[in-house]
């Protein structure tokens with residue numbers, strides 16, 4: 079489409095087939111529901127298969143939930159083959175699955191913790207790209223990565239996690255450059271804090287969860303620490319045709335948290 083009038087009658091993601099990893103809960107779940115509201119069918123991939131199916135059922139329409147550990151190449155290959163067998167196309171992949179690191183400096187981080195973060199938060203993007211590339215090239219589709227503000231500005235006591243998000247930001251730009259010729263756009267959203275099970279768990283691990291909650295509410299200049307809907311609205315835009323000339327964009331959806 080080239081003009082607003084052609085788009086104005088349609089929802090933003092009408093008839094698109096969108097894969098969301100880590101879509102069973104938290105930010106991924108909010109995005110899956112938002113994509114479906116905008117007319118997409120969503121394939122929810124998550125290590126928790128039952129919850130993935132529940133999110134897909136809540137999304138309605140032709141959405142499906144599939145169990146998939148995104149850190150395992152064979153599981154990603156199988157899941158994406160099933161998605162393609164079912165829908166015959168993929169218009170977008172949202173790489174959202176991720177884990178947080180325990181609060182500690184790098185030298186206290188175990189090799190297992192380092193490797194898990196790298197495999198789940200970063201290498202997963204390699205696997206989904208490897209197995210969805212052909213379909214995305216055919217649909218002239220889009221990739222969206224859930225990075226983090228900490229990948230841009232750093233964070234105390236979370237070096238191993240920050241490293242995965244910084245790398246994801248670099249990877250987004252490199253993939254955008256490589257895949258423009260195929261018509262595939264690649265962008266990232268960077269949340270600061272978002273109330274999800276991950277952030278709830280992180281608060282509970284802190285010595286004083288109450289003061290951390292207050293801190294999280296205070297740092298977002300546009301208001302209290304948000305829920306996933308603010309990320310979902312940005313994600314809908316970046317995967318829609320309205321963003322058809324946007325690639326390599328690292329978009330803070332942070333309420334100005336980094337500016338205070």
Ligand code: NAD
Pocket residue numbers: 099100101102103104105106123124125126146147148149174175176177178198224225226227268269270271272273274275276277
């Ligand atoms: P969450 O823990 O609430 O939900 C993550 C989902 O991913 C869960 O459904 C979980 O089962 C799934 N998952 C975990 N490991 C997986 C794997 N190996 N394979 C497939 N699925 C897997 O987390 P969230 O807060 O919604 O975070 C989503 C993304 O947003 C993550 O990449 C996270 O780093 C990023 N992020 C979150 C915040 C925040 O404040 N919540 C801030 C910045 C960035």
